[in-house]
Each structure stands twice: as structure tokens, then as C-alpha cells.
Amino acid sequence: MALQVRRVITGHDANGRAVVKIDEVCKHAASGRPGATAVNTWTTEGFPANNDGAADEGLRKVGTTLAKGTIFRIIEFAPGLAARNHRTDSIDYAVVMSGEIDMDLDGTVVHLKAGDVMVQRGTIHNWINRGAAPCVIAFVLIDAKPVTAGGKVLNAVG
Numbered sequence: 001m002a003l004q005v006r007r008v009i010t011g012h013d014a015n016g017r018a019v020v021k022i023d024e025v026c027k028h029a030a031s032g033r034p035g036a037t038a039v040n041t042w043t044t045e046g047f048p049a050n051n052d053g054a055a056d057e058g059l060r061k062v063g064t065t066l067a068k069g070t071i072f073r074i075i076e077f078a079p080g081l082a083a084r085n086h087r088t089d090s091i092d093y094a095v096v097m098s099g100e101i102d103m104d105l106d107g108t109v110v111h112l113k114a115g116d117v118m119v120q121r122g123t124i125h126n127w128i129n130r131g132a133a134p135c136v137i138a139f140v141l142i143d144a145k146p147v148t149a150g151g152k153v154l155n156a157v158g
Contacts, residue, residue, distance in 0.1 A: 002134065003029050003076040005039045007058065011051075021054070028059060035081025035129070038073055045069040064141070064156070065090040071141040077101055077129045085126045086158025090141045092120035099135030102128040122147035122154065 009022035026039045043060045044050070046068055062071055065088050074097075085104075100113040104126040112118060122144060129135050147154040 003037045005074045007041045033082045033084050035078040036075055038075045041072040043071050064088050068143050073139045075137050077127050077135045079129045079131055081129055083126055087124040087156050089144055089146050089156045091144045093140040094118045095138045097136040097138055099133050100131050101135040104128055
């Protein structure tokens with residue numbers, strides 16, 4: 001596995017003192033399609049988020065989004081990864097950490113490179129890595145209502 005994500009998760013001890021609860025290189029990477037490897041760093045359910053508890057919320061089993069919640073996910077897109085045109089019921093904040101990638105939006109292609117940021121607002125899209133190196137993107141996925149455009153509800157697909 002090429003994707004190496006170190007996560008440092010803080011919390012509190014029994015006396016209320018701030019401590020590091022988890023400091024590790026993630027071992028729970030998964031692939032939902034050939035060429036895309038993802039690590040869920042942390043998840044939350046409900047708003048406002050609850051910072052209590054000792055559970056490792058990065059291990060929660062989730063799909064593309066989490067109803068009434070958030071997902072902090074790192075994805076590595078390999079060159080030539082399999083196509084997956086999709087739309088999610090979420091607002092996604094993305095930071096390209098390394099490499100370059102094209103985002104196809106209904107036929108319009110936007111090229112992104114390391115350091116670029118993007119806000120994905122329920123649009124149908126596909127990630128295409130035409131380069132020779134992997135592209136790593138950090139995503140914060142926040143549950144959202146389905147998009148309504150032109151009087152039609154555009155539900156999640158793919």
C-alpha cells in the first residue's frame with residue numbers, strides 16, 4: 001500500500017487534561033474502485049459534533065457520505081484509475097496535497113495541482129489522473145441536502 005497517512009487524534013484523560021489518544025500510520029486503508037485508495041481519518045455523527053468518548057471514529061464503517069455527519073478522508077488516486085462519475089449529498093472541502101488531477105464536471109475539465117483547494121457542492125463529477133504520479137487529496141465531507149436546480153432534485157448517484 002503506497003498511501004501512508006499518519007493521524008494524531010487528541011482527547012482528554014480522566015482529569016480533563018489534553019492528551020494524544022491516537023498517533024499512528026493508518027492501517028485501515030480501503031479501495032472502493034481500482035486505482036483509488038482511501039483512509040477515513042475521522043468521522044462524526046450529528047451537529048454539533050460530540051468530542052466526548054473514547055471510540056476510534058476513524059474506523060466507523062461509512063459510505064461516500066455519512067447522514068447527519070462528517071467524514072475526514074484522504075484519497076490517493078493512481079494514474080489511469082477507473083472512472084466513477086458520481087454525485088454525493090454533501091458539501092466537500094478538498095485540498096490537493098500532492099500530484100495533479102483532472103475533475104470532469106459534465107464535460108468541463110478542471111485541472112488541479114498540489115496546493116489547490118476546491119469546494120464540491122453536490123455536482124456530478126469524475127476524478128481522472130492522466131499524470132505519471134499518484135495524486136493525494138484530503139476531503140472533509142459534510143452531509144447536505146440534495147441539490148435542486150431547474151426545479152429538479154438532483155439526488156446522489158454513483
